Amino acid sequence: MEGASYQRFPKVKIRELKDDYAKFELRETDASMANALRRVMIAEVPTIAIDLVEIEVNSSVLNDEFIAHRLGLIPLTSERAMSMRFSRDCDACDGDGQCEFCSVEFHLRAKCIGDQTLDVTSKDLYSSDHTVVPVDFSDSGAGYENPEDQRGITIVKLRKGQELRLRAIARKGIGKDHAKWSPAATVTFMYEPEIHINEEMMETLSLEEKTSVVESSPTKVFALNPQTHQVEVVDPEAYTYDDEVLKKVEAMGKPGLIEVYAKEDSFIFTVESTGAVKASQLVINAIEVLKQKLDAVRLLEDTVEADDQFGELGAHMRGG
Amino acid sequence: MEDSAKSHDNLQSAGGGGVVDKQFLTAPVKSAVDKFQLLPEFLKVRGLVKQHLESFNYFIRTEIKKIVRANNVVKSRYDPNVYIRYTDVWVGRPSEVVDGVTDTLTPQKCRLGDKTYAAPIFVNIEYCNGSDSRTMMKKEVVIGRMPIMLRSLSCVLHGKDEDELAKLGECPLDPGGYFVVKGNEKVILIQEQLSKNRIIIDSDKKGCVQASVMSSTAMTKSKTIIRMEKEKIYLILNAFTSKVPIMVVLKAMGMETDQEVVQMLGRDPQYASLLLPSIEDCATFGVYTQHQALDFLEKKRKKSMSRFGKDEGALGVLRDIFIPNIPVRENNFHLKCVYVVVMVRRMMDAILNEDAMDDKDYVGNKRLELSGQLLALLFEDLFKSMNDTIKMAVDKILSKASRSSRFDISQHILKDNITNGLERSLSTGNWDVSRFKMHRKGITQIVTRLSFIGAFGSMTKISPQFEKSRKVSGPRALQPSQWGMLCPCDTPEGEACGLVKNLALMTHVTTDEEEGPIISLCYCLGVEDLSLLSGEELHSPDSFLVILNGLILGKHRRPQLFANGMRKLRRAGKVGDFVSIYVHEKQRCVYIASDGGRVCRPLVIADKGVSRIKHHHMKELKDGVRNFDSFLRDGLLEYLDVNEENNALIALYEGEATSETTHIEIEPFTILGACAGLIPYPHHNQSPRNTYQCAMGKQAMGNIAHNQLTRMDTLIYLLVYPQRPLLTTRTIELVGYDKLGAGQNATVAVMSYSGYDIEDAIVMNKSSLDRGFGRCIVMKKMSAVYQKYDHVSDQIVSPRKSQHDPEKIQILDNDGLASPGEIIRHQDIYLQKDCPVDPKTKSHPSQAQYRTSRQTYKGAEGEPAVVDRVALCSDKKQNLIVKFMIRHTRRPEVGDKFSSRHGQKGVCGTIIQQEDFPFSERGICPDLIMNPHGFPSRMTVGKMIELLGSKAGVSCGKFHYGSAFGEPSGHADKVEDISETLVKHGFCYNGKDFLYSGITGTPLQAYIFMGPIYYQKLKHMVLDKMHARGMGPRQLITRQPTEGRSRNGGLRVGEMERDCLIAYGTSNLIYERLMISSDPFEVQVCRKCGLLGYINHQTKSRMCSACKNGDNISAMKLPYACKLLFQELQSMNIVPRLQLDDSG
Structure with a gap:
């Protein structure tokens, strides 16, 4: 473990922050770091999701497993998840996941009495813990003009006389075990592109040629300034590394007119949350989890247990 | 884009009648009228299985009456005054009689209760019990029960709307056209045959040219062959022991002079010289007169041909067995002579000119036998047998001198024979009609309910005439005459390849039509009656023979005029829509056909290349003023059969029509059938790929029918979240596949990943599977009977709690049956009952001894299933039947089979975590990864276009179309347009994306072709197939391990494996495998x-x-x-x- 120190101090600049959406820049680090963060967000940030369903009555058209599967996929608010215990290593209960430290109980009772079909939605789930409830999308203003229409996530539709009664237990888990525990809807990053326009060469182009260069990109990266008739980069991040502009420029016989480089140490992250955790919290939790993992690596660095956990990697770390 | 804009301009200038410029005149006219709307209308009136329904309806309405009328009297042999006369016959509504109460049957009741969906056949009879009693009448006597085709006129579902169908438990999208026999859905396959009563010229094995006729009349069926052997012409007929010289036959029929024959054959010396050896041959036998000829034939006649009661010698054979389709009135053999001479002449034509040989594979020479005809055969046989048994029973009674009880002939009508006969044939598929020398197997088939489209496939399937083992290429090859009638893609692989065919989308199969009016119309239009013609005139060079259904009517001097006249009459509705008129220039004949079993299809009529359908017609159709039939009535459309198509010049599009064009296709994609219609852009694929997909589409899981959850089939595969394809075709919408899909739109990345994707394997995203991709429900039926014996019966008992294996019976209810909703594991008992120890005991049920009998569930170990439903019903003998549906929900695992709609099947090679999957900067992560090596050799360009189209579809929010050959008519989106949409939504025009590796976070080296493709999960799953064993059961006689997965058998070291071991020299291993372990x-x-x-x-x-x-x-x-x-x-x-x- 000797040699030069690769320690760097990454910087984060938040561009946009909403409850379920975050866009930020991560600078002065490399791809492995960015990717580790992404992977942890998808697979290792814990949330709470329904894991056990006991069905009392189900006369709906969907069968028990079907409903259980749908229930599992409903995002539950999981701010508590970081502090909760996994039911498998909960010592307050004997691992059956029935205690308040590791589980939350839900009840659902719905029966259709009227002639109209009744939509059973996530709002019909009654939680034993007010901090762990199905995610409410109504306040996020996601295109629903009338909040009355928004009744949560549909679980099943009941017709007259059909009934659904069940008890469900939600547990803490991570996305690695099942996608229902993944708090991230979308986590992605891109290298920040650096676009250079050779102004001198550009001046040699006619107006028509300039427009064709501008239009060659499928996304709106370039624009023609109406006053100066100059090609300008309006939105470098819209560039999708599709090389279309470069091909165009090449075809025009002007290689080097436009050059694009990916900044190897600068990433633009987009994080969308399922609603289980706020997008900002998701990133923070991910860093926390990542830190814990690294701590675990550091602690186990030269123990034999490392072999159990890291396999060959453990031997590597011990310099094997 | 530019093109379409230009054509748009053209359209406008054409409408405005602006300045005519040359470019406009030469530019192809954009399909002026969108005739697509005709298709849904056609399917509304004709439906996809209309051929079956029509045929069955014809049988129920007409044919059954004809059969009964032809055999309407049953008379005693001893007393002609004892008789039954059937005055009327009809088929009632489907019903059953339970405890004396008549109850209407519905198909769903029959499916669930293992009953036959059948309706009583009623007759009105008039009978007399002897000379001393008067004639009596009886109305509505039941003679048997007729299985009823679903959605036919007699079916309770006929004319019902969606709501009513739902109330009856029926799926509104189900096409019908099949029967429910003992709870099984059976479809009578369409049978392909050579056409009857037509002269077919071909050569036999030795290369001798022959003319053969398969005659089929209501009375007899026979095959007549006239063959040229060693320059002499012979007749080959079953009724004669050996071949007979044709001249003798002609002489026996009254053509005594050779000159007459030669004259009738035609003036051309070529014919006469070919006939000369035969004439000389005849002279050597010393046969000169009719009498001598008949004597000669009498010697060669097989005796014992007295089926008609009286033996009338050789003349009788010539009249009744020799080409019986030509009627002989009052021993006037003129018509028959003419027919024979025409046969000989056509045969000679073929000798002189090879081209005149008929092609047996030509679709125009084929007839499709449908359910109605097949049932008619069966019914006729059973009806005759019933009459014979009545007769025998009556004769037996009458032959006794003294009779104790009062004799009533009407009491002897047995209804079980017909009921059982029909039921047996339908459920076994064996058609044994000894009366017609018919012994065919596999006529019926269970409707495949694996997928919705599979059911359609069963209904349009055509079973071949030949046995499948024949290694001939001719009948298997794609016939040009198949165009538009039979699907060019949909045929199985392997031994039945090309023999089993499927109907195309708009094909109609005709039913028989009355000949009388057509004959009189022909004479009115100037056909010279054959009986008034001399032999010389027959083949005069300025005239054509007019032949109706193989019967020579006469000749006409202006055939084209005559044909046009007939066609005009048809378009005006004066003769049936399906009568075909075909002028055969080479044979100098006008063929008119009105027989059943011909395939035909509708086409738009064009006058000098101008379509008769105009914009206003289509508008009227849209407004509901018109329907498909009114298009026919008004002479805008007509049906053409394969033969008449030869007289037509059919343009694909209106724009391509020239002044000679007589017809215009409605839509080119109708040449494909329902199964091939699911494929998007099939015209961009290599042809075998489409064939593969046709076979695989039937194995795909999805929604079966709207009533799928109430059905009790033996095996049901369902998809948990089926989707509608993003890239649809018009056919998909027409058949309803968009409502009952069998697949899911998966985001596919075409790239190599992990190495577990070689040989067409696919890599799947674990998170996608978690979220429900490819998740399926497998439901299996298990049933048990509570048997009734003479005095005792099986008993329902409450399971005793203190049993030695309590955990195995915990899912049982108090009645000893597993209750719905319970989780059932391998080796669990799902039914426990008490069986009498001695079923023949005569003691009282309460005193009888019982033993406990259990049934255990055998499923995969560690895979718990759920009891979905338990249904009770009673069988025919009133035994209680219990049916359990066991449901098992499965998520895809390594080894499960998937396929796209382009014949690209592959197994799941590995399942990988989402975070390891590549992702794009938009955050898109594929659901599955397909190896690019699947493309070059398969050449499924359609799949690539599907990906592009679907990708554009998801980004712009509308379904794109990919109908076959649809680009010119706008039923398929062009790649340019799709690319434009993609660019508009910020994608690359070529569908490739810039992806990052999920493992390292670095960009991938190449751009990845990624987008949604509709993937089907096929029924083959590892869980049902995987098998291994160590110790296990052994066979009784050899003590070797058993064979096969179902018997938990061992894995065999076969001879090839043995050879390897020998070659390797591992003698101890061989010793161990072949003896110690065996x-x-x-x-x-x-x-x-x-x-x-x-x-x-x-x-x-x-x-x-x-x-x-x-x-x-x-x-x-x-x-x-x-x-x-x-x-x-x-x-x-x-x-x-x-x-x-x-x-x-």
Whole structure:
């Protein structure tokens, strides 16, 4: 473990922050770091999701497993998840996941009495813990003009006389075990592109040629300034590394007119949350989890247990 | 884009009648009228299985009456005054009689209750019990029960709307056209045959040219062959022991002079010279007069041909068995002579000119036999048999001198014969009609309910006439005449390839039509009656023969005028829509056909290349003023059969029509059938790929029908979240596949990943599977019977709690049946009942002895399933039947089979975490990864276009179309347009994306072709197939391990594996595999005589039974099968002796 120190101090600049959406820049680090963060967000940030369903009555058209599967996929608010215990290593209960430290109980009772079909939605789930409830999308203003229409996530539709009664237990888990525990809807990053326009060469182009260069990109990266008739980069991040502009420029016989480089140490992250955790919290939790993992690596660095956990990697770390 | 804009301009200028410029005139006119709307209308009136319904309706309405009318009197042999006369017959509504109460049947009731969906056949009878009693009448006598085709006129579902169908438990999208027999859905396959009553010229095995006619009339069926053998012409007929010279036959029919024959054959000396050897031959036999000829034939006649009661000698044979489709009135054989001469002439034409040979594979020479016709055959036979039994029973009674009870002939009508006969044939598929020498197997098939489209496939399937083993290429090849009638893609692979065919989307199969009016119309239009013509005039060069359904009516001097006249009458609705008029220039004949079983399809009529359908017609259709039939009535559309198509010049599009064009296609994609219609852009694929998809689409899981959850089929595969394809076709919408899909739109990345994707394997995203991709429900039916015996019966009992294996019976309810919703595991008991120890006991049920009988569930270990439903019903003998549906939800696992809609099947190679999957900067992560090596050799360009189209579809929010050949008519989106949409939404025009590796976070080296493709999950899943065993069951006689997964069998080291081991020299391994692990057995061998001895366990001594002592006995190990072989050999007097040596 000797040699030069690769320690760097990454910087984060938040561009946009909403409850379920975050866009930020991560600078002065490399791809492995960015990717580790992404992977942890998808697979290792814990949330709470329904894991056990006991069905009392189900006369709906969907069968028990079907409903259980749908229930599992409903995002539950999981701010508590970081502090909760996994039911498998909960010592307050004997691992059956029935205690308040590791589980939350839900009840659902719905029966259709009227002639109209009744939509059973996530709002019909009654939680034993007010901090762990199905995610409410109504306040996020996601295109629903009338909040009355928004009744949560549909679980099943009941017709007259059909009934659904069940008890469900939600547990803490991570996305690695099942996608229902993944708090991230979308986590992605891109290298920040650096676009250079050779102004001198550009001046040699006619107006028509300039427009064709501008239009060659499928996304709106370039624009023609109406006053100066100059090609300008309006939105470098819209560039999708599709090389279309470069091909165009090449075809025009002007290689080097436009050059694009990916900044190897600068990433633009987009994080969308399922609603289980706020997008900002998701990133923070991910860093926390990542830190814990690294701590675990550091602690186990030269123990034999490392072999159990890291396999060959453990031997590597011990310099094997 | 530019093109379409230009054509748009053209359209406008055409409308405005602006300045005519040359470019506009030469530019192809954009399909002026969108005729697509006709298709849904066609399917509304004709439906996809209309051919079956029409045929069945015809049988129920017309044919059954004809059959009964033809055999309407049953008369006693002894007393002609004792008789039954059937005055009327009709088929009622489907119903059953339970405890004397008539109850209407619905198809769903029958499916669930293992009943036959059948309706009573009623007759009105008039009967007389002897000369002393008066004639009596009886109305509505039931003679049997007729299975009813679903959605036919007699079916309760006929004319019902969606709501009513739902109330009856029926799926509104189900096409009908099948029967429900004992709870099974059976479809009568369409049978392909050579057409009857037509002259077919071909050559036999030796290369002799022959003319053959398969005659079929209401009375008889026979085959007549006229063959040229060694320059002489012979007649070959079953009624004669050997071939007969044709001149003798002609003389026997009254054509005594050779000149007459030659004249009738035609003036051309070529014909006369070909006939000369035959004439000379005839003279050598000394046959000159009709009388001599008849004597000659009489000698060759097979005796015992007295089926018609009276034997009328050779003349009778010539009249009734020799080409019986030509009627002979009052022994006037003129028509028959003419027919024979025409046959001979056509045969000679073929000798002189090879081209005149008929093609047996030509679709115009084929007839499709449908359910109505097949049922009619069966019914006729059963009806006649019933009449015979009535007659026999009556005769038996009448023959007795004294009768005690009052005799009533009407009491002898038995209804079981017809009911059982029909039911048996439908459920076994064996058509044994000895009266017509018909013994066919596999006529019916269970409707495949694996997928919705599979059910359609069963309904349009055509079963071949030949046996499948024949290695001939001719009948298997794609016939040009198949165009538009039979689907060019949909045929199975393997031995039935090309023989089993499927109907195309707009095909209609005709039913029989009355000939009388057509004959009189022909004479009105100037056909010269044949009976008024001399032989010389027959083939005069300025005239054409007019032939109706194989019967020569006469000749016409202006055939084209005549044909046009007939066609005009047809378009005006004066003759049936499906009558075809076909002028055959080469044979100088006008063929008119009105027989059943011809395939035909609708086409738009064009006058000098101008379509008769105009914009306003289509608008009227849209407004609901018109329907498909009114298009026919108004002469805008007509049906053409394969033969008449030869007289038509059909343009694909209106724009391509020239002044000679007579018809215009409605839509080109209708040449494909329902199964091939699911494929997007099939015209961009390599043709076998489409064929593969046609077979695979039937195995795809999805929604079966709207009533799928109430059905009790033996096996149901369902998808949990089926989707509608993003890239649809018009056919998909027409058949309703968009409502009952069988697949999911998966985001596919075409790239290599992990190495677990070689040989078409696909890599799947674990998170996608978690979220429900490819998740399926498998439901299996298990049933049990509570048998009733004479005095006792099986008993429902409450399971006793204190049993030795309480955990196995915990899912049982108080009635000893597993209750719905319970989780059932391998080896669980799902039914427990008490069976009487002695079923024949005569003691009271409460005193009888019972033993407990259980049924255990055998499923995959560690895979718990759920009891979905338990249904009780009673069978025919009123035994209680319990049916359990066991449901198992499965998520995809490694080894499960998937396929796209382009014949690209592959198994799941590995399942990988989402975070390891590549992702795009938009955050898109594929659901599955497909290896790009799947493309170059398969050439499924359609799949690539599907990906592009779907990608554009998801980004712009509208479904894109990919109908076959749809680009010109706007039923398929062009790649340019799709690319434009993609660019508009910020994607690359070529569908490729810039992806990052999910493992390292670095960009991938190449751009990845990624987008949604509709993927089907096929029914083949590892869970049902995987198998391995260590110790296990053995066969009884050989003591070797059993074979096959179902018997938990061993895995065989076959001869090839054995060869490898021998070559490798691993003798101990061979020894272990072939003996130790298989059937080792210790035997006692006598060293002296070499025979097997035995151990006497009482005296603990070893004995050789041949030597009668135990002196030289050695013990050795042998495979048990070897010992068995020795003993078997000994039993047939062969003595195998073992020679033992000391082991070194």
